[in-house]
Amino acid sequence: MSEPIVLGIETSCDETAVGIVRGRTLLANVIASSVEEHARFGGVVPEIASRAHLEAMIPTLHQALKDSKLSLKDIDAVAVTGGPGLVGALLVGVGSAAGLALGLNKPIYAVNHLAAHVSVDSLTHSNSLEPTIALLVSGGHSSLLQVDDITGSITKLGETMDDAAGEAFDKIARVMKLGFPGGPAIDKLAKDGSASAIDFPRGLTTSNDWQTRPFDFSFSGLKTAVARYLEATPNYAKADVAASFQEAIVDVLLLKAIAACKQSGISSLVIAGGVAANSRLRAVAQERCEKAGIQLRVPSPGLCTDNGAMVAALGSLMVSAGRTPSPVAFDADSSLPVTTVSL
Amino acid sequence: MTKVLAIDTSTSRTSVAIIEADTILFSGFLAGATAHGPSLPALVQEALAVSGVDEVVVGMGPGPFTGLRVGIAFAQSFALARDIPVRGVCSLDAIAAQINEKDFIVTVDARRKEVYWARYTDGVRVGDPAVNFPTDIVGAPIHADLFPDMQSLVKLPGNITEPIYLRRPDAVATVDR
Numbered sequence: 001m002s003e004p005i006v007l008g009i010e011t012s013c014d015e016t017a018v019g020i021v022r023g024r025t026l027l028a029n030v031i032a033s034s035v036e037e038h039a040r041f042g043g044v045v046p047e048i049a050s051r052a053h054l055e056a057m058i059p060t061l062h063q064a065l066k067d068s069k070l071s072l073k074d075i076d077a078v079a080v081t082g083g084p085g086l087v088g089a090l091l092v093g094v095g096s097a098a099g100l101a102l103g104l105n106k107p108i109y110a111v112n113h114l115a116a117h118v119s120v121d122s123l124t125h126s127n128s129l130e131p132t133i134a135l136l137v138s139g140g141h142s143s144l145l146q147v148d149d150i151t152g153s154i155t156k157l158g159e160t161m162d163d164a165a166g167e168a169f170d171k172i173a174r175v176m177k178l179g180f181p182g183g184p185a186i187d188k189l190a191k192d193g194s195a196s197a198i199d200f201p202r203g204l205t206t207s208n209d210w211q212t213r214p215f216d217f218s219f220s221g222l223k224t225a226v227a228r229y230l231e232a233t234p235n236y237a238k239a240d241v242a243a244s245f246q247e248a249i250v251d252v253l254l255l256k257a258i259a260a261c262k263q264s265g266i267s268s269l270v271i272a273g274g275v276a277a278n279s280r281l282r283a284v285a286q287e288r289c290e291k292a293g294i295q296l297r298v299p300s301p302g303l304c305t306d307n308g309a310m311v312a313a314l315g316s317l318m319v320s321a322g323r324t325p326s327p328v329a330f331d332a333d334s335s336l337p338v339t340t341v342s343l
Numbered sequence: 344m345t346k347v348l349a350i351d352t353s354t355s356r357t358s359v360a361i362i363e364a365d366t367i368l369f370s371g372f373l374a375g376a377t378a379h380g381p382s383l384p385a386l387v388q389e390a391l392a393v394s395g396v397d398e399v400v401v402g403m404g405p406g407p408f409t410g411l412r413v414g415i416a417f418a419q420s421f422a423l424a425r426d427i428p429v430r431g432v433c434s435l436d437a438i439a440a441q442i443n444e445k446d447f448i449v450t451v452d453a454r455r456k457e458v459y460w461a462r463y464t465d466g467v468r469v470g471d472p473a474v475n476f477p478t479d480i481v482g483a484p485i486h487a488d489l490f491p492d493m494q495s496l497v498k499l500p501g502n503i504t505e506p507i508y509l510r511r512p513d514a515v516a517t518v519d520r
Contacts (some may be wrong), residue, residue, distance in 0.1 A: 045512055047408065050409070051408075051506075051512065054506065057416060057420070058419050058420070072424055088408065088412070091379075091412065091413050093416075094380055095379075095413040095415075096416040097420070099384075099416065099419065099420030099421035099422075099424065100420045100423070100424045101384075102384055102387055102388060102424075103420065103421040103423070103424025103425045328384045329382065329385035330380075331380045332380055
């Protein structure tokens with residue numbers, strides 16, 4: 001099976017997503033999001049997300065098959081996000097994927113959501129991903145990884161000590177009354193502001209931090225600094241705050257990502273996860289990686305946020321690598337560590 | 344005759360059977376209120392080794408949400424994959440079917456010290472299922488914590504297409520905080 005056709009299901013948070021790939025070629029990527037149902041709560045409500053997943057699952061599967069011009073009989077393997085994520089949400093995808101796999105009598109690959117985010121690059125670039133450093137930044141995760149084999153060998157170099165980068169965007173957007181999710185709103189507003197207007201702190205970048213935890217992140221101090229600034233400055237310039245806050249996050253993410261490349265001697269960087277859709281992060285990454293002689297790979301914005309194509313992509317790489325499928329009876333793991341690529 | 348794959352995950356058990364008319368070709372269950380995810384595919388795999396199936400009938404609850412959804416999601420996708428029909432029924436009715444009394448109430452655990460329940464007269468459900476504190480449910484003998492009878496489950500008429508949740512999601516809008 002040189003070009004396996006893999007269907008991938010992703011339900012770890014608020015997107016019900018189904019992707020289909022043939023080898024490393026994307027055939028379908030359908031996403032039904034319940035984000036609007038969560039907006040008035042200022043964050044994702046797990047039970048609302050889980051109900052929406054069940055409602056959207058069959059229509060999303062139908063649409064993905066239609067887009068790919070395939071029928072379920074053409075599918076060689078089913079892949080599904082096994083964790084990490086919201087357990088009630090994950091289990092809708094896992095139940096569905098198990099039903100498909102047993103119904104079709106095909107193997108199932110329960111894969112790690114975070115590894116899938118990194119692996120989606122394989123749909124864009126034909127050359128091998130590994131070895132690479134990966135900066136994984138989303139609403140739920142912020143970590144620096146060394147990827148020697150995306151289907152089985154991932155080392156965690158560091159991660160956030162408190163908030164995820166995307167979470168910081170959401171929280172600051174909420175304080176500034178910009179709505180949920182906060183990332184796109186701040187990105188847009190920041191285009192009209194000055195990134196150097198306010199000097200917000202860069203977490204864990206003292207010389208001592210570089211000694212003891214060079215690849216960990218912290219965004220809670222930044223969050224507090226922005227909140228204090230807003231309190232102390234009645235007529236603050238919204239765009240400047242957005243741009244300066246965004247710059248503080250982008251700066252520290254890239255300082256540490258590039259330092260990780262240099263220390264490991266790996267001159268390749270993948271940036272993945274929802275925050276990788278941020279236009280400033282993409283632009284500064286391009287600039288700094290060029291200067292440092294690092295090959296940068298960032299998925300197209302549509303493949304950065306949660307999607308089913310990334311799950312299918314990792315499933316396809318697992319099939320091609322000859323990895324053993326998951327057992328029939330596996331359980332979703334809401335806190336699956338990134339070092340466990342598949343269940 | 345039609346061979347029906349029966350699935351119910353509305354209780355602390357995962358129940359699976361294959362029924363052909365009055366014959367039980369396979370019947371099995373696994374206990375575990377948070378184990379529906381791994382239990383269901385394991386049981387279905389075992390069942391399919393015994394017989395093929397032409398239709399799926401699934402219990403739509405009421406029952407604890409996370410486990411309930413595993414059964415429904417699985418049933419719908421399995422039916423899609425096999426290109427066979429899938430039908431949803433009320434899980435409480437499949438519990439009530441095994442009780443031979445004129446007037447009675449069936450309850451199952453709804454967590455938070457509440458129970459899902461329905462009342463039956465002459466074997467027929469009176470009104471819709473509801474969720475209440477056990478102390479508030481009176482008027483007929485109560486049968487608590489039984490499990491669905493899978494042979495009865497597949498014989499229930501109709502098709503319920505939505506899960507029977509009976510509770511809204513817990514969430515407070517930021518504007519109301």
